[in-house]
Amino acid sequence: MSSEDRVQQLKDELAQLKDKFVQAKQATEAARQVQKTLVQRSREVELEFERNKRIEIEGQRSDEIQRARDEGKQLQEKILLFPEIEKDLQKQCDKIYIAKDRERELHKSLKGLKWHMADNPVSCGATCKVCMEKFKMEDKTPRLLECGHTFCEDCLNKMIEGGGERFGRIRCPQCRRLCRVENWQTWKLTLNLALL
Structure with a gap:
């Protein structure tokens, strides 16, 4: 694979990572909006619960209070899940940032390789600079x-x-x-x- 093909492949991978990052960011924002809505609804339910305490009519009062309590419990359970979802999204974002850093390092390495290849043309019978033995496919790969x-x-x-x-x-x-x-x-x- 030529270095141009590899660079193009890396650009494609970077574009995919950027798309994933945007999707993760949008998902995080959507989760925050849902959490905000749930918190607001939970407050409304609590207020409704307090209002229901003051209602004098006993028959309606007990049914509404029970419904409000049940809904409040369900909302609280959903709210408790959001920090976990946010942590997972943060982990995904961190992985994307790490992948971007690796891609940047690889790109720098490829630039260094191009520079090195231009300054050091390949000669026949090339040898390892450490042991000074010729390269071959067995142990001197x-x-x-x-x-x-x-x-x-x-x-x-x-x-x-x-x-x-x-x-x-x-x-x-x-x-x-x-x-x-x-x-x-x-x-x-x-x-x-x-x-x-």
Whole structure:
């Protein structure tokens, strides 16, 4: 997949995330409006309940009071659910923000890769800059870090075993930038077939 295709794919994903964010925001606003309406209705029911206390006619009074109590209980139960709904919506919004941040980081990495590829044309028989051995598909598989530098999978695994940085990141031996390695699984890094 070319970098232009990847950028377009990322733009499409970002557009989808933006749509989800707008939907979540609208759902939150709708939930708040419903909650506001329920609170107002609950107050009205309480006022109606108080008015019914003062009614002198005993037959009507007891039926209306019971109905108001039942409706008030139902409204209170619904009101208690809204904080949970709001928390869920907030979690979704947080996930969207995290996805946006990841997309931004990936976009920066792709820019760095373009820059690196322009300044460092690929040569035949490329070697790993750590062990100086030629890349090959077995243990010396060329893996691309998000900074744009390529090292063999074997050396990357040794860096992790040797006490890589915390939080699923290792420091690039060439530019010293912290690069993410998801769950410390180097095989998930992009395979740089251009160097084989």
